[in-house]
Amino acid sequence: MWRPVMKGERRPVGPVLVFREGISPEDRLASAIFGGEPERSWEICIARWSRGEWRGWHGPGIVRDVTHWMPLPEPPQ
16 A cells, blocks of 8 residues: 655655656756646656665665655565
8 A cells, every 4th residue: 555755754664666756857858948848747666765865776866756655565476
């Protein structure tokens, strides 16, 4: 079950699924170059809470605009 990210609540330890909704840096750049409003998008990915930020599990990047998280399902037997 998805859990909302709320200020002051403990963050999970280890990898979890996160849902993020916002405007990607690529869409902001395209909007700045070509004009118009950037499109909002959403994504579900694996991330971890580390040093005060959500970080991608398989990369050094910061995952922004996370609104919900949930534990990973059990792996297959």
